[in-house]
Each structure stands twice: as structure tokens, then as C-alpha cells.
Amino acid sequence: MPPEPIYLDHNATTPLGPAAAEAMRSAGVEAYANPASQHGPGRNARRRLEGARERILTLLGGETSGRAPDRLVFTSGGTESNALALRGLLAASGRKRLVVSAIEHPSVAATADRLEGEGCTVDRLGATDGGVVRLDALRELLSRHGGEIGLVSLMAASNETGVLQPIAEAARLCHEAGVPFHTDAAQLVGKRPIEFRSWGAAALSFTAHKFNGPLGVGGLLLAPEVTPAPQLHGGFQQESLRPGTESAPLAAGLAAALETATEGQTERRDRLKRLRDQFERALLASWPGAVALGAETDRLEHTSCLAFPGADRQALVMAYDLAGVACSTGSACASGSSEPSPTLLAMGLPEKIVRGAVRFSLGATTTEAQINDAITRLTGVHERLRSEAIDTPPTR
Structure with missing residues (x-):
């Protein structure tokens, strides 16, 4: 199931x-x-x-x-x-x-x-x-x-x-x-x-x-x-x-x-920021060189754009989906596009960062239990992908 x-x-x-x-x-x-x-x-x-x-x-x-x-x-x-x-x-x-x-x-x-x-x-x-x-x-x-x-x-x-x-x-x-x-x-x-x-x-x-x-x-x-x-x-x-x-x-x-x-917007923002920060800490620790894009500037509390160097964003989103976590590579109006994100390119980010960037966005209905569960599922995906990469012999 x-x-x-x-x-x-x-x-x-x-x-x-x-x-x-x-x-x-x-x-x-x-x-x-x-x-x-x-x-x-x-x-x-x-x-x-x-x-x-x-x-x-x-x-x-x-x-x-x-x-x-x-x-x-x-x-x-x-x-x-x-x-x-x-x-x-x-x-x-x-x-x-x-x-x-x-x-x-x-x-x-x-x-x-x-x-x-x-x-x-x-x-x-x-x-x-x-x-x-x-x-x-x-x-x-x-x-x-x-x-x-x-x-x-x-x-x-x-x-x-x-x-x-x-x-x-x-x-x-x-x-x-x-x-x-x-x-x-x-x-x-x-x-x-x-x-x-x-x-x-x-x-x-x-x-x-x-x-x-x-x-x-x-x-x-x-x-x-x-x-x-x-x-x-x-x-x-x-x-x-x-x-x-x-x-x-x-x-x-x-x-x-x-x-x-x-109504209750300030309290909701505080709650979502706490959940997002917890989520980011766990995922960043599970992938070498991972970064949170825009984290040094003022940003919406519910949005997290994480880049996983060496990964392909489309492959990551599909792997996450199989694990039961819905996220995206960016705007839904450009979802599925193989082209790099114009937004991330405009920020002058390296290609390996742009190609490995995934957007997660929380909402009013997101719970702490869901975030804890998502962390377990996604870090498990990362562990499996890294293990497969290590075990794959080089091509000749």
C-alpha cells in the first residue's frame, strides 16, 4: 500500500x-x-x-x-x-x-x-x-x-x-x-x-x-x-x-x-517558520553540500528552496513522490520543464546548484507530525540515492 x-x-x-x-x-x-x-x-x-x-x-x-x-x-x-x-x-x-x-x-x-x-x-x-x-x-x-x-x-x-x-x-x-x-x-x-x-x-x-x-x-x-x-x-x-x-x-x-x-497570521507564520527550519536542518544534513537558497534574505516563512548538488531535480521530485511527499521543481506553470530555472540563473548560481534545486512549500494545514514524517521519508531517499551512486561501477 x-x-x-x-x-x-x-x-x-x-x-x-x-x-x-x-x-x-x-x-x-x-x-x-x-x-x-x-x-x-x-x-x-x-x-x-x-x-x-x-x-x-x-x-x-x-x-x-x-x-x-x-x-x-x-x-x-x-x-x-x-x-x-x-x-x-x-x-x-x-x-x-x-x-x-x-x-x-x-x-x-x-x-x-x-x-x-x-x-x-x-x-x-x-x-x-x-x-x-x-x-x-x-x-x-x-x-x-x-x-x-x-x-x-x-x-x-x-x-x-x-x-x-x-x-x-x-x-x-x-x-x-x-x-x-x-x-x-x-x-x-x-x-x-x-x-x-x-x-x-x-x-x-x-x-x-x-x-x-x-x-x-x-x-x-x-x-x-x-x-x-x-x-x-x-x-x-x-x-x-x-x-x-x-x-x-x-x-x-x-x-x-x-x-x-x-486571522492569526502572525502565529501561523511563526509556526510555519519553526517547522520549515526544522525541515531544512534535517535535509541539509542528509546531503553533502546541500544549501537553502535565499536563506540569508527576508523570505516567506513557508517556502524552502533546497539545492542538492550532483542530483537532478526532476529525478529527485519523482523519487520524493514515490516516497509519498509532494513537492516541485519550481513554478507549477513551468513544472516538468527540462530548462534550468530562470530565477535561479538570474541569481548567478552555479549550474550544479540550479540543476539540483527543489522547492518545498508548507501551508496552513501542514502539521508537525507531517514534517517529522517527511524528514524520515526524504532523508531515507537521500541515503538510498547516495548508496546507489557509490555502488554503481564507473562506465567504460
Whole structure:
């Protein structure tokens, strides 16, 4: 009988939480109508939808009142939110120069590549060996080309290493240069406090399934001074920025998951850091030369990117899976790729480190017993692999 699986891939997606599931069930029964309909059931669905929108905005540090409130556009998830931000804000700016970093998620990196192919100039900021985007390069670009740049987009936290990026400082630099700033905060929302209005960003992307919310729904926060050019066309929903029938159940599930993730966040972070550090110590000791990437910088408490020199990351992940531990080689959107991680390459790491890097990510449902069990299983895998390597005769 296969071992009970231990899920350590929460950066890819998280299990649906009970509060989110109940909110979706309730809204699905009580707010089933089209929120755009004028009849009573439609108005009820609209109330549930807008109530969820306001709660989410408040929880993410947005301004919901006054003459210039922030806005939340519901989307299908992080990829769509990033596409609307990059394509929409760049088009609205009337400029054709985009700044991203070399460590972005594939949904940003691939969109930037496509825009470049369509004639835009794309500048890609490098990173330090600790995985932090180089703000000195951003300062220089803004100083020399600020009048040409239509958008700067930097992730808030790395999906691979968990390293936190200086987005508040980046937003300040962009604001001073008169350039809109967008951040992909898919890995940060639900894990750390979000202060959208005080950070000064023009736009912020996130997705519910990274914090125990439903798959298929995310959002793009927008400051009042920016309006992206729509990338879809049809109805008038959401100021025509994202036409299509809105889902009150998905919005309710997102709001409930975010409320749960916000409650007790500090205690959860402390618990996950303790478990992650225990896990890292054991695995690093079980493989000669193993290193924790990004460990010397500020990083998310639940993320651990470990490199095992001399190993192949794909082979390791398969061996771990056979032992009943689920993890990954990096972003789920690039999972299975034989190409080295662009993020780790941008950090200037040696090839043997990049090729042996595996990402483990804990979550709200991870227990100490699971971590202890995972340590036993994975160190056993390491012992077996090392024994096989020693026993294998050299080829002639």
C-alpha cells in the first residue's frame, strides 16, 4: 500500500478551506442569479458580490470610500490579472517600454516576451545572489528613460525561493518618476499584511487558490489614477474592464479565504517558520553540500528552496513522490520543464546548484507530525540515492 501522501507544494496551490467552501455553498444556493439582472434574485446576487468586493479591498489595504476609492476587478486568477495589468496598463499609458525583472513568474515573463515580439522595448532587471531585484538598476532606468516607460512590474515574493522583494521602495521610485507600478502579489497575499494604498502601487495581482480559496478566481487591485485598456470585450460588467458574468459564489469564497488567512497570521507564520527550519536542518544534513537558497534574505516563512548538488531535480521530485511527499521543481506553470530555472540563473548560481534545486512549500494545514514524517521519508531517499551512486561501477 502506498504511503499516506504529505503535501508540501502549497506554493502551487492549496486545499480549499472550510470557511471558503461554506461561503461558496451558501452563495451558490442563495445568490445563484446573474448579478447584472434587475430582478430581485439578481439584486441579491449583486449585494453578495459587492459585499465580498468591499471586504477584500479592505483586507488588502485598499481605500473603499471617498471621492477616489481603489477598485477591485475580479478575474479568473493570477495569470489573467497579470495579463490585464501588463497589457492593459501599458496600452493605456501610450508608451511602449516595459520594465520587469529576470525572476518573474512565467505569467509575467511570457507576457513580457510576447509584448517584446510585438514591438515593445522590455528591460529586465537582474537580481542579487540572494534573489532580490536590483533597485539600483531600476533607479538608473527611471532616471534615463522614465519618460519612455509605460509600466514597471515586479513580483512581491518569489514563488520559487520565497524571497521578499522591496516593492514599497520600487513603487516610491516609480511614483517619483511618474511611471505606474504593478506588483504580482500572488505568493504574498494571505501570507503577509498587504497595504495597497500606503505602498503607492498602481495595481496589484493576486489569486485565491494560493491561500486556501477556490480555484478559478483572482483579482486585480487598481488605484484610482489608472484604468487599464480592456483585454476582453463584451458586456459592461466591472466598468467594462473585465466583461463577463460575475460569480457571487467565487467572490464569496475568495473573501472568506482571505479573512481566514488574515486571522492569526502572525502565529501561523511563526509556526510555519519553526517547522520549515526544522525541515531544512534535517535535509541539509542528509546531503553533502546541500544549501537553502535565499536563506540569508527576508523570505516567506513557508517556502524552502533546497539545492542538492550532483542530483537532478526532476529525478529527485519523482523519487520524493514515490516516497509519498509532494513537492516541485519550481513554478507549477513551468513544472516538468527540462530548462534550468530562470530565477535561479538570474541569481548567478552555479549550474550544479540550479540543476539540483527543489522547492518545498508548507501551508496552513501542514502539521508537525507531517514534517517529522517527511524528514524520515526524504532523508531515507537521500541515503538510498547516495548508496546507489557509490555502488554503481564507473562506465567504460
